[in-house]
Amino acid sequence: MHKTWIILGATSSMSRAMTRRLAKEGATLLLCGRDIVDLEATAADARARGASEAVALKFDARDTDTFAPIIETARAQAGEINCAVFVGSMPEQSAIDADPTLVAGVIQDSHTGPATFLSMLAPLMEERGMGTVVGVTSVAGDRGRIGNYVYGSAKAGFATYLSGLRNRLTRAGGHVVTVKPGFVDTAMTWGIEGMFLVASPDDVAKDILKAVEKKRNVIYTPFFWRYIMLIIRHIPEMVFKKMSI
């Protein structure tokens, strides 16, 4: 069965690592994002590493006009259509506190934009009766913290959306994997203090593809974040509200 993967946010290092692994398996890759010049480079790399085909397509979470052409390109491919969502934005919380109008953009980039896209894609996946959606959220979505609660709330909203989408696509033979990465060694975390147990983008990509294969529903990557977040979620609110973690 030929596999096509739509990668939303294909410029990030996590999505690049996943793109490489999918290329080795000979998939067709639709690499979507805003920086077409950079995406063309990743597409060439994917072709060199074994992808059946790899193309760069414009995707802007804040511009729904960019969505339909991607879905139409996918429709032209025979076989299984899959989609991995890596998009999101995380301005410093202090920047948001200074300019609260930034909230809307964060929600659009991390939640409503990709949710709109996936809702437009879902009928095609239902039609094919197969395929997987990988939604990358964050451990930050498990509990609102002073350091990044706008980003966290967007990811929490997206995670809830994914749970519902899973409920929907399962009936049609599809599947949804919710991925909650902990600290990953990306441009976003480079040089930020207080990082620990940092995973490489390739480790995360490996975990994601294993989860896709095994039809897991919600994964934490690396796995131990499940236990870290289990503890953090169970701290009583009256204690948590005074903490700064």
Next chain:
Amino acid sequence: MTWNNISYSGWGRAQSATGPVARPERQAALIRQASETLAPAHGQRRSYGDVALRDGAHAYDMTRLDRVLALDSQTGIVHVEGGLLIGDLARACAPRGWLPPVMPGTGYATIGGCIANDVHGKNHHEVGTFGAHVTEITLIHARGEKTITPKSGATWRATIGGLGQTGIIARAKIQLIPCAGEVMQLRERRIANFNAFLSAFDESKAPYTVGWVDATARGDALGRGIFEESEVVSGVAERDDTSKSVPLNAPRWALSAPVVRAFNTAYFNRVPENGRSSVKPISKVLFPLDAILEWNKLYGKQGFHQFQCVVPAENADVLREMLDQIAASRLASPLAVLKKTGAAGTGYLSFPMAGYTLAVDFPNRQDASDLITDLIDRTRLADGRIYFAKDSLARADQLEGMYPDLEKWQTATSKVDPNGALSTDLVKRLKLREAADA
């Protein structure tokens, strides 16, 4: 965050640097940042000493700019980013019938590093150094990028093997060589002593040759070892992602003299008396040590040094004397390599010259440092030279005459980087950018 203040070291781990490092993930980001802060670039830091280090100042980590930008299956010309691993390039192009023309002893070296150190491989006697196969390089300076070719004259020759001092190596085009398959036919046989080794190299017709030397053997067995000859043959390599890793720093006794002697004897005897032949994936033959990740930890947390020199063929006997001195010191590790080299590279600071090269690892201890210092002097007296990619101990005055084109290199580098923004710890230690006083 753009700049991350971190400590890092070369493969030998005997030296380290601390400073702000940026790791751009897009070419545009690198250009933008370099226009504000020009600094030297490093890749996987598989060179041993301080050639890729810059203590107390900015540096660029190129490892996230590691893509194949174009691969032409008809002509075998590949366009890549500077941070691409040479082993990854080999994996990508071998199934299409092409191979990187030159591969160093590790597949983890980046293309930028291969150019900046003008690396050589086991086929040096046949195809020369890496730089001979590069057709275009895009360098980044404070004012943006500039693409150079072999026709660019002095800038080109100052860039090939030029230790990154002419600009950040952002992208390059390489002419690949056709290959029959993804596997190699390897023939191994025992060599009784040093002179027999030289004859073996001289008589061999194989495209890839290398000798492992038992640097603990003395007397009649001085310079004994295993001679490896290989060539690429047709066949498909199985995908094998498994590799072992050294989890912890090894204790000091792990590479003590009796352990090394015992290991070397066993390693020598593992090849049957009348030799043996096998077919293996290319990476297993060319990058044997890559099978053990982080093998540098075997030398413990104090790290290690590698001494590598090349001497002209007529002075090959000096290498035998060096081996005798090394064996007598009881300081050698199991890693000692002898190889016949072909013509010199095109770079002003290219390492190889027609002759023989010897490389030996030593633990980072004072007595070993003294021995290496001595070996460097012997190299100079034999009209040879040492390899900057391996060096961590030489002094500026010991280089006298080793690199006759040094002044031309200085002129070219000072033209493109007048303020020394691209200078590294090795460049400073060996005063490479400082024109000699008249």
